[in-house]
Amino acid sequence: GENVEQHPSTLSVQEGDSAVIKCTYSDSASNYFPWYKQELGKGPQLIIDIRSNVGEKKDQRIAVTLNKTAKHFSLHITETQPEDSAVYFCAASSNNQGGKLIFGQGTELSVKP
């Protein structure tokens, strides 16, 4: 089955700096790669996603890149703000696995003012 590895586990940046979180996946059939932000005691919130037919996607300060050959994808947050502080999870799914969404280990992002 699918295995998703996420790094780093913690990330501390100064307000205004950029943050990058990286994930690798194992199943070459995976075709959907969402990123979630989770605040304490709440369910995950989708912040951006990308499908395997696209190499990059951007939404204001957030971007995701996908390298299908290397089987890795990354989240880029620019001009970070204190309210970006949260735990971020990458995930991957494939139609072959019935759409099961498998999560990475998570990254605790801390943005210091």
Place this chain on the structure above:
Amino acid sequence: GAVVSQHPSWVICKSGTSVKIECRSLDFQATTMFWYRQFPKQSLMLMATSNEGSKATYEQGVEKDKFLINHASLTLSTLTVTSAHPEDSSFYICSAIGNYGYTFGSGTRLTVV
């Protein structure tokens, strides 16, 4: 957008009793729902996949007789933790696939005392 309502948001139960968690898709039909468990500072671990009208498919290592899943309608899936023990204390989250992709419930904090 799509909404999944999950109840209760938190529950405390005595060891040996059973607890039922409900997830309802409010404005779409969810043919497939996923149930996750999340321990503190850890990732979301997929427990099972439920499809409306059929038996749930459990991930390896998840006891199907302990975690009973029912998906009797296109808008409701339930997870019952039977004979709960303190080690079952965790954050349980459901996710439904609809026209808008994956929609997560807000989670249920279960504490077994």
